[in-house]
Amino acid sequence: PSERVLCSARASVLLYDDAQKLWVPAGGPPQSPSCVQLFHHPGTHSFRLVGRRLHPEQQVGALGAPGDRSASGGH
Structure with missing residues (x-):
């Protein structure tokens, strides 16, 4: 059996920058x-x-x- 999508969500993704001690947008600004x-x-x-x-x-x-991957362009 292959992979299946359990859930999808729209979210603002942040990463913690330990050097700056703050949360920053994943992929860089703008968020x-x-x-x-x-x-x-x-x-x-x-x-x-x-x-x-x-x-x-x-x-x-x-x-x-x-299971509908069209929202992400099918990637």
């Missing part, structure tokens, strides 16, 4: 929404979390149903 998906591979009992920054034209109504 923009991302599509975050949790994948599960039942054969290997593994999970994978994937986040993709949305392009401006994808930011309205960008997330489809679980």
Whole structure:
């Protein structure tokens, strides 16, 4: 069996910069929404979390149903 999407969410993704002691936008400024998906591979009992920054034209109504990868451009 192959991987399947367990859930998708639109989120602002931040990374902690230990040197500056603050949270910064993933991928650098400016901060923009991302599509975050949790994948599960039942054969290997593994999970994978994937986040993709949305392009401006994808930011309205960008997330489809679980398993519908069209929202992220099918990548």
